[in-house]
Amino acid sequence: xxxxxxxxxxxxxxxxxxxxxVEKEIEFDIVPVDLLKGEQKxxxxxxxxxxxxxxxxxxxxxTLYESRAIIRFYAEKYRTQGTDLLGKTVEERGVVEQWxxxxxxxxxxxxxxxxxxxxxxxxxGLPVDQKIVQECEExxxxxxxxxxxxxxxxxxxxxxxxxxxxxxxxxxTHYLVNDIGKEHLVRDRKHVSAWWDDISSRPSWKKVLQL
Amino acid sequence: xxxxxxxxxxxxxxxxxxxxxVEKEIEFDIVPVDLLKGEQKxxxxxxxxxxxxxxxxxxxxxTLYESRAIIRFYAEKYRTQGTDLLGKTVEERGVVEQWxxxxxxxxxxxxxxxxxxxxxxxxxGLPVDQKIVQECEExxxxxxxxxxxxxxxxxxxxxxxxxxxxxxxxxxTHYLVNDIGKEHLVRDRKHVSAWWDDISSRPSWKKVLQL
Numbered sequence: 001x002x003x004x005x006x007x008x009x010x011x012x013x014x015x016x017x018x019x020x021x022v023e024k025e026i027e028f029d030i031v032p033v034d035l036l037k038g039e040q041k042x043x044x045x046x047x048x049x050x051x052x053x054x055x056x057x058x059x060x061x062x063t064l065y066e067s068r069a070i071i072r073f074y075a076e077k078y079r080t081q082g083t084d085l086l087g088k089t090v091e092e093r094g095v096v097e098q099w100x101x102x103x104x105x106x107x108x109x110x111x112x113x114x115x116x117x118x119x120x121x122x123x124x125g126l127p128v129d130q131k132i133v134q135e136c137e138e139x140x141x142x143x144x145x146x147x148x149x150x151x152x153x154x155x156x157x158x159x160x161x162x163x164x165x166x167x168x169x170x171x172x173t174h175y176l177v178n179d180i181g182k183e184h185l186v187r188d189r190k191h192v193s194a195w196w197d198d199i200s201s202r203p204s205w206k207k208v209l210q211l
Numbered sequence: 212x213x214x215x216x217x218x219x220x221x222x223x224x225x226x227x228x229x230x231x232x233v234e235k236e237i238e239f240d241i242v243p244v245d246l247l248k249g250e251q252k253x254x255x256x257x258x259x260x261x262x263x264x265x266x267x268x269x270x271x272x273x274t275l276y277e278s279r280a281i282i283r284f285y286a287e288k289y290r291t292q293g294t295d296l297l298g299k300t301v302e303e304r305g306v307v308e309q310w311x312x313x314x315x316x317x318x319x320x321x322x323x324x325x326x327x328x329x330x331x332x333x334x335x336g337l338p339v340d341q342k343i344v345q346e347c348e349e350x351x352x353x354x355x356x357x358x359x360x361x362x363x364x365x366x367x368x369x370x371x372x373x374x375x376x377x378x379x380x381x382x383x384t385h386y387l388v389n390d391i392g393k394e395h396l397v398r399d400r401k402h403v404s405a406w407w408d409d410i411s412s413r414p415s416w417k418k419v420l421q422l
Contacts, residue, residue: 050357051317064305066312073305094275094284101277104315106262146261 003028006045007054008035009211012115012171013067014055018211019167020071022204024082030211068104071164083204085164092159099157099165106143110136111172118180137182144185144192151191155198166199174200174209214239217256218265219246220422223326223382224278225266229422230378231282233415235293241422279315282375294415296375303370310368310376317354321347322383329391348393355396355403362402366409377410385411385420 003021005028007014014030021028033039033054041052049056049065056065064070075085086093113136117128150157157165173196177183187193199205214232216239218225225241232239244250244265252263260267260276267276275281286296297304324347328339361368368376384407388394398404410416 050360051313051354062302062305064309066309066316068316069305069308069312072308073301076304077301090284090288091273093287094273094280097280097283098275098277101280101315102262104312105277105279109320143262149261 001060004031004058005029006031006048006056006058007033007040009208011035011054012175013053015171015174015208016067016168017055017057017070018208019170019204020074020085020164022207023085023167023202024074024078026074026078026082068100068168071167072100075164083162085162085167087158087161087163092161096158096163096165099163100168102143102157103165103168107140107169108172110139110143111176114140114180114182115172115175118182119175137185141185144189147195148189148192151195156195162199162202166195170199170205170208212271215242215269216240217242217259217267217269218244218251220419222246222265223386224264226382226385226419227278227379228266228268228281229419230381230415231285231296231375233418234296234378234413235285235289237285237289237293279311279379282378283311286375294373296373296378298369298372298374303372307369307374307376310374311379313354313368314376314379318351318380319383321350321354322387325351325391325393326383326386329393330386348396352396355400358406359400359403362406367406373410373413377406381410381416381419 003026005014005017005021007017007030009015009018009030018028018030033045035054039045040049040054045056046052048058048063051065053065055067055070056063057070064073071085079086085096087096113132117133117136120126121128147157154160156162157169173186177186177196177200186196214237216225216228216232218228218241220226220229220241229239229241244256246265250256251260251265256267257263259269259274262276264276266278266281267274268281275284282296290297296307298307324343328344328347331337332339358368365371367373368380384397388397388407388411397407
């Protein structure tokens with residue numbers, strides 16, 4: 001069954017899902033959703049995703065949304081196919097879940113706001129709130145200090161294996177390093193910097209960026 | 212092995228973990244952490260939880276933090292003991308994960324801010340920002356409109372079974388209904404109201420509130 005991914009391939013949360021599908025060697029088709037035209041708020045789309053955001057997957061008659069739920073679903077459904085992204089034991093998966101939650105609860109809020117302020121606001125002709133930018137940069141820096149300590153002890157966040165915990169960081173860290181002039185937050189931290197070079201040079205991520 | 216839960220039993224994220232442990236019939240001891248004295252920022256605690264927040268569990272020599280990761284870990288580790296909280300199939304677990312993520316990404320941010328503004332600020336002698344309160348109430352209302360539609364079609368969020376998707380909502384919705392004068396957000400929505408009465412009257416939650 002070819003998985004349908006509703007959402008533009010360039011959207012950050014679509015990219016999280018696509019990176020997982022490529023790692024798991026799962027075939028997919030991208031169903032375009034024009035965000036600028038507001039297609040994600042159309043009645044047809046809201047039937048699939050009632051919050052009106054991308055991505056959503058359809059796999060036969062199974063529909064699922066929330067990118068971090070979708071990646072967990074495919075990592076588990078195709079456990080033995082492609083890259084193992086959950087660890088070998090329930091204890092390893094626990095640590096993967098811990099860092100997935102750290103990303104969702106600690107890392108994502110400040111990096112998301114930075115990207116909105118510094119990438120999307122200028123494109124939309126909206127002002128940039130420098131006070132918010134400064135606060136978020138400080139918050140993100142403190143989170144990355146914990147990552148630096150962690151990554152000085154293990155190659156990846158959940159241990160010595162690449163997992164969903166790392167993969168989930170790809171889309172927004174890509175913006176941070178490449179698009180908003182805040183690369184120093186990664187580069188000033190030796191182990192975070194090496195980790196970023198490692199995970200962002202995976203063939204799966206390079207493929208996703210070309211879609 | 213008796214699980215050690217570091218964190219006061221009254222803290223909302225500790226309660227999320229404790230509700231899961233009770234549902235799964237897992238023995239635990241609570242190791243008090245005095246948040247008012249700042250013990251969560253002590254060097255000893257930061258060794259366990261580098262972000263300096265509760266809860267953390269220790270299970271033999273296994274340590275895990277992030278409440279939503281801990282509940283996934285125990286729901287999976289003791290799959291066949293106590294209440295099944297993940298669904299019977301990988302597809303059911305996918306839907307559980309979807310609603311866990313909806314809680315973490317859509318429900319939690321506005322309800323957390325409401326609780327901070329309306330419960331904690333007055334206790335700490337800080338001013339309440341009514342503009343923030345109004346914005347968060349509107350955001351939460353829109354999220355609850357989606358819940359109302361969902362719960363008109365299935366008894367619980369992930370289907371016709373109580374799961375982690377419901378359990379994760381208990382701590383902050385308890386504040387919403389009981390402590391900050393915003394009960395109407397639940398009571399004005401028939402299916403959300405019935406769902407809340409159902410999940411908050413489970414023996415596990417009553418026990419957690421008494422700890």
